[in-house]
Amino acid sequence: MGRMMLTLIVWWTTILLESVILVRCIKNRVVKDYPFFAAYLTCVLISSVSGYIVYEVRYSLYQYWYWAWELVCVIAGYGVVLEILERALESYPGPRRLARNVGLFVLASVVGFTTVQWALEHGASSLRTSVEVERNLRSAESVLLAVTLGVVFYYGVPIGKNLKGIALGYGLCVATIVMGNAARSYLGPSFQAVFSAMSAYSYTVSLLIWSLALWSRYPNPRPEASAQLEADYDSLAKWTRTVLGRMRGRLGKAAGS
Amino acid sequence: MIQLILFLALGVGLLVLLFFLARRTESRAEGGAQALVQARQALNSLQTGLLPAGLVERVFAQDDWGFVSSKAGAGVQRLFLRERKRIALSWVAQVRRQVLSLKDFHSGQSRFYARLDVRTEIGLALSFASLLILCRVLQATFYVRGPYAAPRMVGFAITAAAKVCTVFERSLAFLPRTPAEVLRPNSPGPHVAA
Numbered sequence: 038m039g040r041m042m043l044t045l046i047v048w049w050t051t052i053l054l055e056s057v058i059l060v061r062c063i064k065n066r067v068v069k070d071y072p073f074f075a076a077y078l079t080c081v082l083i084s085s086v087s088g089y090i091v092y093e094v095r096y097s098l099y100q101y102w103y104w105a106w107e108l109v110c111v112i113a114g115y116g117v118v119l120e121i122l123e124r125a126l127e128s129y130p131g132p133r134r135l136a137r138n139v140g141l142f143v144l145a146s147v148v149g150f151t152t153v154q155w156a157l158e159h160g161a162s163s164l165r166t167s168v169e170v171e172r173n174l175r176s177a178e179s180v181l182l183a184v185t186l187g188v189v190f191y192y193g194v195p196i197g198k199n200l201k202g203i204a205l206g207y208g209l210c211v212a213t214i215v216m217g218n219a220a221r222s223y224l225g226p227s228f229q230a231v232f233s234a235m236s237a238y239s240y241t242v243s244l245l246i247w248s249l250a251l252w253s254r255y256p257n258p259r260p261e262a263s264a265q266l267e268a269d270y271d272s273l274a275k276w277t278r279t280v281l282g283r284m285r286g287r288l289g290k291a292a293g294s
Numbered sequence: 295m296i297q298l299i300l301f302l303a304l305g306v307g308l309l310v311l312l313f314f315l316a317r318r319t320e321s322r323a324e325g326g327a328q329a330l331v332q333a334r335q336a337l338n339s340l341q342t343g344l345l346p347a348g349l350v351e352r353v354f355a356q357d358d359w360g361f362v363s364s365k366a367g368a369g370v371q372r373l374f375l376r377e378r379k380r381i382a383l384s385w386v387a388q389v390r391r392q393v394l395s396l397k398d399f400h401s402g403q404s405r406f407y408a409r410l411d412v413r414t415e416i417g418l419a420l421s422f423a424s425l426l427i428l429c430r431v432l433q434a435t436f437y438v439r440g441p442y443a444a445p446r447m448v449g450f451a452i453t454a455a456a457k458v459c460t461v462f463e464r465s466l467a468f469l470p471r472t473p474a475e476v477l478r479p480n481s482p483g484p485h486v487a488a
Contacts, residue, residue: 131410138412176301179308186311190318191419192405193398205312212308219301260406274414277400281393281421 047237048089054244055082058251065254067199071124073116074203078247080106080113104167111174114207115144118178121204122185125196128259136188140181147177172218179211197257202250206243213239353381353441375440382441383433390429397422 059078062068068075084106091102122140126133151173186204189196196204217232352358362374400418404410 129405130408132405134408135410135412135415139416172301176304179304183304183308183311186315190311190314192401194405201315201318205316208308208312208315212305212312215308216302216305219298219305223295223298274400274404274411274418277396277418278414278421281396281418281425 052085058247062251067251067254071120073120077113077117080110114178117207118181124200125189129194132188132192136185140184143180144177147173168218168222172222175211175214179215182208195258198250198255200257202246206246209239210243378441382436386429386432393425
């Protein structure tokens with residue numbers, strides 16, 4: 038009874054927080070900067086509210102309803118990750134293209150692998166298949182997000198508070214789901230209760246991060262227009278490569294002796 | 295089981311990145327003069343930061359150890375080795391800093407180019423990573439075995455320092471074609487500010 042009550046409290050809290058964040062995003066015009074994030078949050082809000090109704094009115098349908106909405110939210114989530122990539126690197130076309138190419142290659146590989154796995158394991162239980170499909174799709178999302186963050190760190194790209202909050206909250210969500218689904222897929226339904234609690238609490242933390250980060254609008258910092266340098270990239274790359282190669286060679290000898 | 299470990303590693307890896315993102319202090323967007331000043335500073339650091347070969351040679355010289363070990367007592371020998379080890383570690387740290395400043399210079403400049411080559415960039419990123427790891431290996435070796443534990447290694451280290459300095463001098467000839475040259479008022483080239 039106590040656990041049921043706690044679940045409902047978490048459920049209502051998430052609905053309340055999602056509504057607050059959406060209202061704030063509309064009011065401070067963050068929704069114009071991050072439309073995919075707003076769409077994702079709307080999806081999750083609809084899913085939370087309708088889920089609560091289905092759960093209370095017709096519990097037998099809840100599992101089907103849950104997986105259908107989960108798929109919608111995963112697809113909307115891809116929009117959020119791509120939006121993080123595009124917004125973080127919008128003033129840096131080269132790194133953006135690099136992150137996009139690497140990320141989309143990984144994404145296509147994982148989606149292809151998942152499709153084949155789904156087709157081959159048609160006879161497996163629907164719960165197991167659904168868990169594995171979600172795990173794979175979320176993994177591709179987390180790789181795409183990790184590549185984006187890696188590029189942001191490597192090139193020292195500054196990002197604004199709004200975007201940082203979105204990336205932190207969404208990343209926490211995805212990482213928890215990936216790890217939870219991996220454990221659920223390995224341990225079976227016995228891990229279900231732990232997974233539900235884990236994902237619910239981490240999602241609540243994500244909502245709190247979003248509430249703080251998106252309360253006001255903080256535009257992403259942009260470099261000055263004059264920073265669009267026209268000098269030859271090949272010279273720079275060649276120079277760096279030459280110095281690096283020589284240094285590595287000499288130090289390699291030193292280390293290997 | 296392998297799948298479980300892989301996915302858990304992926305999740306943990308993402309959490310680590312998020313931790314660094316949360317800790318990151320937001321610098322303001324760099325651009326224009328600011329970026330060029332920093333590039334110039336990185337270049338100066340590359341040119342003058344690395345210890346001169348002669349000094350490195352002196353630090354790792356076997357003659358000093360030969361003299362101390364033959365003339366001084368055990369206490370002085372211990373003190374001498376401790377000091378030399380400290381200096382050797384400091385030298386590797388200097389080299390590592392140069393590599394880092396080179397990386398900062400490259401990433402700081404290249405991020406503005408629209409036609410970055412994916413292969414080149416990934417290759418360079420791996421090279422930077424391997425070089426930084428190599429410096430750590432050298433640091434660990436000096437820390438564990440001391441500066442005189444592996445004479446051949448010290449010899450290579452001396453050569454490395456000298457060669458690196460030479461390579462720097464030669465390689466800097468490429469740079470007048472980069473925008474950093476704008477900041478050098480007396481240098482020739484098409485980018486020199488009037």
